[in-house]
Amino acid sequence: MTQDYDKRPDDLRIDNLKIDDLRRAFRRQGLRLTPQKVTVWRLFADSTKGLTLPEACRALQEYAIGQATVYRVVNSLCELGFLLHIHGPNGEHRYLAGHSGHVHHLICRTCGHVREVTDCDLSTLEKLLAAQTGFAVEGHHLEFYGQCPRCTPLPG
Amino acid sequence: MTQDYDKRPDDLRIDNLKIDDLRRAFRRQGLRLTPQKVTVWRLFADSTKGLTLPEACRALQEYAIGQATVYRVVNSLCELGFLLHIHGPNGEHRYLAGHSGHVHHLICRTCGHVREVTDCDLSTLEKLLAAQTGFAVEGHHLEFYGQCPRCTPLPG
């Protein structure tokens, strides 16, 4: 039976459509979709500010998922493009469930709250750089940082 | 005598002017400039692709600098803005001696070679984001990645 995901505690909600995306993506690499992978994915998909690996390990202990598995799954999810890394308030690596397509992030330096930024056109600059440097520019990583509304000190 | 830096092996060259900048910056925080700090700085100032902390520790063993010191100094240099972090080919954190001012980087995904990018105007976008999201946008971090000329597979 492939469908025992329902047994999983559902305090980690996510649209089930994505599960099929996951399965397809893993399959394509000859990998298998397991309940553990789904649970790991759900944890991240549900997080608004991303998690560090140790944080994820601690959170997933509750579901009896070993840390070796967490490390492996997070790596896979990264390689498959389901997770991106961003930097938290202290510069620490955090993994964030990413939507598909070209997306960047606006990160609060105080509380770590993350907001997506879809407005970005650096393609012109990329072409210019390629011409100037001889690099074959393949992409970019862009993070904005500042203070989210809740953390912004009141003006005046 | 404050000037026993010359005793240091000079296979790590750097313009001496910067040393005074360092001293001033440290002083401003009530910190002292020591030969160890200078040596650490020189190592980074001389690196073209940046170093990870462990790499720096290994390299500085030769100069009998303890790892505790390396960690401390790198942190200070970061806070003072002399070092920036970038991501190497495998996503690992690397510390790179940064020039002052607004600078980004173009990083080879194969060999890690880094090239500076000074051409960037995201201020317009920053203002737009601030208006749209309510964030007080303070800055951004931008990395381009691709293949440097030497690593680019020949076309055709």
Next chain:
DNA sequence: CACCTTTATGATAATTTTTCTCAATGACTC
């Protein structure tokens, strides 16, 4: 559905990285 092949998992150990502690050293001020 039962079977089989192959990947995945998790307990454990081993490494590596990072942080602490503290006595001794040395930078900088007066």
Next chain:
DNA sequence: GAGTCATTGAGAAAAATTATCATAAAGGTG
């Protein structure tokens, strides 16, 4: 030159990451 106080490095300790390997189970097959 003397005194103050940040700095240093050895070493211990903690934390994070990776490696092993016997066992469990996913997914395909008939």
